[in-house]
Amino acid sequence: MQLGRTAVVLGGSVAGLCSAGALAPYFDQVLVLERDELPAEAEHRRGVPQSKHPHFLLNSGRRAIGALFPGFEEALIAAGGLHLMPSLDAAYLDGEGWSARKRSSMTMVYGSRILIERVLRDKVRELPNVTIREGVAVTGLAVGPDGITGVYFGDEHVAADLVVDAMGRGSSVSTWLAAAGRPEPEVLTLDAKVTYTSRWYELPSPRPSTWWWQHLVIMPTPHRGEHPAEHEFLVNFFPVENNRAIACMGSWGIEMPRTTETFVESARRVRTPLFAEAMDRCSPTSEVHLTRSTGNKWRRYDRTPLRGLACVGDSICAFNPFYGQGVSSAANSALLLREHLSRAERLDARFFVRFLRAQRAMLNVPWRLAMARDKGYKCAEGTEKAPEWQRRLLDAVSGPAFSFIVGAAREDAVVDEHFAKVFNMDESLGAMMRNPRVIAGLLAHGFRTALGRQRVPFGFDPQAEPPATDYSLVAAR
Template sequence: MRGRTAVVLGGSVAGLCAAGALARHFEQVLVLERDRLPPDAEHRRGVPQSKHPHFLLNSGRRAIGEIFPGFEEALIAAGGMHLMPSMDAAYCENDGWAPRKAGSMTMVYSSRVLIERVLRDKVRELPAVEIREGATVTGLRCAGGGAPDGRVEGVAYRAEDGTEAVLDADLVVDALGRGSPVAAWLAEAGWDAPPERTLDAKVTYTSRWYDLPPAGGRPASWWWKHLVVTPTQDTGDHPDEHEFLSNFFPIEGDRAIVCMGSWGLPMPRETAAFEAAADRVRATAFGRAARACTPTSEVHLTRSTGNRWRRFDLLDAPPAGIVSIGDAICAFNPFYAQGMSSAARSALLLGAALRRHDAVGAAFARDFLTRQKASLDVPWMLAMARDQAYDFATGTETVPRWRRRLAARLSWPIFNAITAASREDAYVERTFAQVFNLDRSLRQMAADPRFWFGIARYKVREKLGRTVVPGGFDEREDPPGTDYTGRTDPAGAPSARTDRGDDLVGA
């Protein structure tokens, strides 16, 4: 054991993962959660983002599975769906619908509230962990603030009945999310405020929940479970909705979350405007799919989407006795689906650091912060690569105009080349999936000669007319369900249309 008591601030995904990691190293782990936690998969005040789609990336799935063995099986038993996106999702890309074929990546689809419910069930199986609901954290008890041997020694909180209490703690884990006041409390106690890296690309997204039609009453064209429409790359006149990143996202219980988001554009928040916007998304199947379903919620809109990293690792003398994980340390643009997985990875690192150190002192704090920084670098670099391209982005990580222009000019062509080459080169497809899932960094991908060779070879074959898997199927039609897995014969491969007026061939 590394101590008697650990206290976790917050009972969302980050806090629950931290509690699971701590349970192996402390006699008692107390989770302080402001909300009353629902017994089932239901929304609660403290997690407004649960009303939007959430991806649990493969690296996050593995991390949670190491902390809570059997988590994935429990999530699927509760209604989560284990799917292969390249076979079960329809993607509308730059030039139209992408072809359907088997790939290396699988995902478990579910709502955020179901993920949290399964995690709560797993946490409650741990005898060392106690969740105290209705507990509002009001401050920290510190000693020697700012000194090399300074540390956090406890937590003050207010119980649901108004009673004030203080808990002694050998280790405190801050999982209070984007709005965490912990950095301010530490500054009041004498520590330097951590430098912050920020970038807000003015992302807004809006979602509504739907029931799917009964299985026997769905359109024959619905081979897909997940529908994705990427923003247009057309620079001419078009409706704002063509700039949206749009998801028809499947969740448990024969339901879907219809979500539309954008960088820098106003988004609908009223029902009629939401439905009209869905109809104007550039792939017409998106609006048709939404209208075929039965809405079960109001429209939910979120604007709190900026990237923000509190760099405690840069402090000369970071406080001992406390660490931060999840959005409390590093919050991402939610479009990139990195939050839950990054939090789970940090919780796994926390457990590993506790195994390496006999005490949770300054050496432990420095070791954890160093390794956490290396882990967070991976998703942070991905978020910066896209969000730095926008002229209206604000924050410390904005770049000169020439770099914004270069990023805007190159990002889409590179992405298009990668996705096209992935259709025929398994190495390119696997590498890109690893980067998306945070298993490889963008820097590693950029330095991989085999990856770029695969893309260059595909572009040469494309110029010579020797590619075998078509793409660019008409976005005005339903996505084609043809399975191109293993297709190697150019003569037998249906061709995509090159003119917007042509009929779809081979759907």
């Protein structure tokens, strides 16, 4: 059912491309306006500086993009994406040492942000009623008495039945609304002062015989005594297409290296030598890229709904990138928009109220996860900053609680299944912790731990190579 003549999408990144796919069945014409000139291949561009860092495509995001663009995952893998099982293919250092390697219920597709966007652009260009205009700077919105009626860019104006804001964290839409006399949305913020820095490498060919792993993850130290600042880093050696990896170090409130020399020096001080050794065996292909724009920010458009306007991705809710929620949240918002369009008879005020209410419920799941961790940091600032007593409590329990759940998931298939759902935004943390079977699994794990009777070993020496043994059968018993 056609709901209008023209829909306009502001921004041609992941959120905008997914939105174009969502809108195409319901409008005669979908126009995507993008400030950058878009590359034909998987290349970095000015408007997406975060493309130089690792991006997690969570399972909920994989499914959402696949629903919008059938065959997306197959195309991503054909273009070089890697379909891996993190519990079996990643060396994971948490708590006192390396975790055991084993099978689990969760798989992921690894690839760079630039590859994900290139495959999405190819899919969008297959849609006959979608036009992408590049090198276009949007300058404002046409606002009528009943809502948004169009978009201004350069000397041009286009009338629109629906405008989707996919311009990211720096979107000017709320400013344009204020200039037109409309109320700006309330904004919730929490900035935990996360900074992360990355460098790209070409992997050796053939790989060293000890590298059974594809992905290397080093969690911050659990110790509170004296240690190098680098022991507080969250570290990834993240595999991407074309036999490459992204070495990434990040922290909450700590100054991060900006040069290649300081980057390598810091890498040698993280809490396992494997990270620096891996870099030494690879060939660097980039300089060091640093990002500071990482605060959580939720523009509450659901409290001031406006006919003719929908917002997706970081333009409505941006997360601390450490948690890998951004791409998947954008894709899920676009899919939610399509579902509401499929049930609509007209784009009246009630349509936008219903969509925003459903989007709020969806965004609340990743938002609460981000808050649960970031509120515990003393450096955190913003409207959602926790009272000091709550901050101290979160700081004391969030890290150990996370490690405890990870430990229980190693030995209990049901805990593992639900933890994977939480990680992939398929289930809220609250729903998981209200599940009687999950609670029973956690209690059993705590009992076995107290007696020293864990089935799956853990805490392997972080100064040694992570164990290659597959403990899947041990866990199953």
